[in-house]
Structure formats: C-alpha cells, structure tokens
Amino acid sequence: MENGHAKYRVAVIGSGNWGSVASRLIASNTAKLPSFYDEVRMWVFEEILPTGRKLSESINEQNENCKYLPGIKLGTNVIADPDLESAVKDANMLVFVTPHQFVEGICKKLVGKLTPGAEAISLIKGMEVKMEGPCMISKLIADTLGINCCVLMGANIANEIAVEEFSEATIGYRKDKEVANRWAKLFTTPYFLVSVAEDIEGVELCGTLKNIVAIAAGLVDGLDMGNNTKAAIMRIGLREMRAFSKLLFPSVRDNTFFESCGVADLITTCLGGRNRRVAEAFARNGGKRSFDELEAEMLRGQKLQGVSTAREVYEVLTYRGWQELFPLLSTVHEICIGQLPPTSIVEYSEHTPNLSIIGGHTPFY
Numbered sequence: 001m002e003n004g005h006a007k008y009r010v011a012v013i014g015s016g017n018w019g020s021v022a023s024r025l026i027a028s029n030t031a032k033l034p035s036f037y038d039e040v041r042m043w044v045f046e047e048i049l050p051t052g053r054k055l056s057e058s059i060n061e062q063n064e065n066c067k068y069l070p071g072i073k074l075g076t077n078v079i080a081d082p083d084l085e086s087a088v089k090d091a092n093m094l095v096f097v098t099p100h101q102f103v104e105g106i107c108k109k110l111v112g113k114l115t116p117g118a119e120a121i122s123l124i125k126g127m128e129v130k131m132e133g134p135c136m137i138s139k140l141i142a143d144t145l146g147i148n149c150c151v152l153m154g155a156n157i158a159n160e161i162a163v164e165e166f167s168e169a170t171i172g173y174r175k176d177k178e179v180a181n182r183w184a185k186l187f188t189t190p191y192f193l194v195s196v197a198e199d200i201e202g203v204e205l206c207g208t209l210k211n212i213v214a215i216a217a218g219l220v221d222g223l224d225m226g227n228n229t230k231a232a233i234m235r236i237g238l239r240e241m242r243a244f245s246k247l248l249f250p251s252v253r254d255n256t257f258f259e260s261c262g263v264a265d266l267i268t269t270c271l272g273g274r275n276r277r278v279a280e281a282f283a284r285n286g287g288k289r290s291f292d293e294l295e296a297e298m299l300r301g302q303k304l305q306g307v308s309t310a311r312e313v314y315e316v317l318t319y320r321g322w323q324e325l326f327p328l329l330s331t332v333h334e335i336c337i338g339q340l341p342p343t344s345i346v347e348y349s350e351h352t353p354n355l356s357i358i359g360g361h362t363p364f365y
C-alpha cells in the first residue's frame with residue numbers, strides 16, 4: 001500500500017512474440033501510472049541462442065528479444081527472468097501469455113508460490129480437453145492456482161502492436177468489473193483501446209476458435225481460391241464459433257461476437273496470422289508436409305495454436321455427438337491429420353446437415 005492506496009506489481013509469464021509485445025505495452029504504462037510499480041518482470045523459458053548466449057541474458061543486455069521480437073526495444077523497465085518463482089515474486093497482477101500447451105505445467109510449478117490476493121489475466125488462445133470435458137485456459141489457471149482470472153483477446157497481431165499500429169482488444173470478466181477495469185487501465189494506450197465484457201467464456205472462446213477458422217482460410221489461400229471463398233469460410237466459421245460457444249456455455253452473448261475478440265480477430269487472423277500462413281503452405285504442398293514440420297521451418301520457435309485447438313474441439317464434438325453440426329470445425333481437424341485432402345475444405349458444404357436438430361430448439365445458425 002502507498003498513501004493508503006494499493007500499488008500493483010505486474011509479472012508477465014511468457015516471452016514469445018505476443019508475450020514480448022504485451023510486456024512492452026504494459027511496461028510503457030507502469031512507467032507512467034502511479035498505481036503500478038515501474039518494473040515488469042517477464043518470465044523467459046530459457047533457451048541457448050545460436051551465439052551460445054542465454055536468451056534471458058541477451059534480452060536484458062539488448063533490451064530486445066532477438067528471437068521472438070527482433071528489432072523492438074522492450075523498455076528498460078522490462079526485466080527478463082528465467083526463474084519462474086523469482087519472476088512472480090511479490091507480483092499481484094499476473095499476465096499469462098504462453099502457447100496454451102505449456103500453461104498447465106507452468107501453473108503446477110506456481111502452486112503455493114503466489115502473493116496472496118494475486119489476480120491473473122490470460123492472453124492465451126486455446127483450450128484443454130480433460131476427462132470431465134473441455135476446460136478453458138482461464139479456468140485452468142484459476143482452478144490450479146485458486147485465483148481469479150480474466151481474459152484479454154482481440155484482433156491483436158503482435159508485430160503490428162509492437163510498432164504501435166492502432167488495435168482494439170476485449171477483456172472478458174466474470175463478475176468483478178473493478179478488477180476488469182484495473183486490467184483495462186494496465187493495457188490501454190492511445191494505440192491500444194481496450195473494452196470490457198462480462199462474458200468471459202464468450203470472449204475466450206472467440207479467441208480460441210478463430211484459430212481453427214484461420215487454418216481453413218489458409219487452406220483456401222493455398223488452393224488459390226479467391227476472396228469470395230475466403231469470405232464464405234469466415235462467415236461459416238463465425239457461425240460455427242457462435243453455435244459451439246453457446247452449446248458449451250449457454251450464457252455466451254451474441255454481442256461478444258461483434259467485439260474485437262470476435263469478428264475483428266477472426267478477420268485479422270484469417271488475413272495476416274501465423275495459422276493462416278502455415279495452412280497456406282500445407283495446402284500448397286498438397287498436405288504432404290505435416291503442420292509440425294512446416295511450423296518448425298516457418299515459425300522458428302513460435303507456435304501454432306489452431307492445429308491442436310482443432311484436435312481438442314474435435315474430441316469434444318465426437319464425444320458429444322455434435323460432429324455433423326460443425327462441418328467446418330470437424331473438417332479442419334480431419335485435413336490437419338491427413339484424413340482428408342486440403343481440397344475438402346470447400347466440399348463439406350454439400351453435406352451440411354439440417355442444423356435445427358440441436359435440442360429441438362430454434363437453431364443457433
């Protein structure tokens with residue numbers, strides 16, 4: 001507490017492409033706003049660079065992440081720390097931003113290590129499928145660590161935000177608007193406008209599911225189909241995103257799909273994202289080179305989320321008998337695993353079933 005007011009210390013867990021940009025954005029605000037400590041600790045999954053140097057040391061020396069965000073200064077108040085426990089020490093605002101497949105292991109290491117009363121926000125686009133069913137990443141963080149966790153999603157291609165091009169984002173929260181507003185204050189800059197929505201599942205599912213649609217858009221690009229086809233894929237994808245989200249969580253609001261986290265993120269990722277780019281290469285190679293191989297070659301350490309999310313969603317669809325209701329989401333997975341050729345992405349619509357069968361109610365479509 002300072003002058004009777006709480007003062008907040010921020011730690012960022014993750015230092016990939018978006019993790020580095022988010023740290024830079026946040027640090028530009030903590031340096032200015034009196035309610036936050038200047039320093040932002042950024043946890044780094046340690047790597048040895050080709051030069052033989054440790055990535056964390058290189059970041060602190062150059063004030064730049066030469067592997068995941070070359071050419072951009074992070075701000076001198078961003079301190080890279082390869083020790084997870086030390087990175088979160090005394091922090092009461094925790095920003096989770098790693099590829100989704102690593103978050104469970106990270107959370108397990110953090111159990112019992114957090115400052116009491118710490119709050120979290122997840123910038124991670126993805127989900128886990130457990131025995132009990134699908135689990136959103138914010139819930140995984142909240143349940144494993146016993147803390148409240150908001151989400152921030154949006155049309156946020158990191159490299160564009162790094163050079164301060166105008167973007168918007170949506171914070172999803174469950175009940176506590178005051179906490180959501182505090183997160184919004186931490187992230188908002190003149191070039192990064194943040195709004196809040198009391199629909200955490202809707203916001204997070206938008207960010208998660210659009211990565212599958214972006215794979216479909218990339219396949220269409222790789223097959224040299226035109227803008228009309230891509231627009232159709234985006235429209236059908238958005239429709240399936242909304243239907244799937246509402247089936248999982250009936251509380252999900254239609255309006256959420258019109259926020260930055262919804263239609264805007266879908267558009268930007270289908271036009272300029274990594275999922276789109278690698279899927280295009282996959283289709284150009286006729287599906288003969290795997291996504292894993294192309295990811296390693298094209299992204300050099302950055303990670304795709306769409307392929308594993310397609311698998312996770314497919315597990316939910318098959319388990320619940322919903323596969324036929326979601327032809328686009330299902331087809332993307334079947335293409336990714338080589339069960340169908342890339343050209344199937346535009347063939348499925350012939351088999352689109354009568355979608356009004358869901359629970360005998362008016363269809364979501």
Ligand SMILES: NC(=O)C1=CN([C@@H]2O[C@H](COP(=O)(O)OP(=O)(O)OC[C@H]3O[C@@H](n4cnc5c(N)ncnc54)[C@H](O)[C@@H]3O)[C@@H](O)[C@H]2O)C=CC1
Pocket residue numbers: 014015016017018019020044045046047068097098099100102123124125126156157158159301302303304305
């Ligand atoms: N890059 C972007 O434009 C955006 C990314 N996102 C989301 O943010 C999340 C994080 O993405 P990025 O920061 O771009 O990461 P990235 O794609 O650059 O991923 C690489 C990161 O994973 C780390 N890593 C590798 N192996 C690891 C392990 N075993 N354990 C822990 N960490 C490991 C690497 O050190 C590196 O920090 C993802 O869910 C992504 O969908 C959201 C908006 C924009």
Ligand SMILES: O=C(CO)COP(=O)(O)O
Pocket residue numbers: 125154155156157158211214265268269272273274275276304305
């Ligand atoms: O989520 C993103 C933009 O909002 C980035 O998407 P990609 O991971 O496909 O680059």
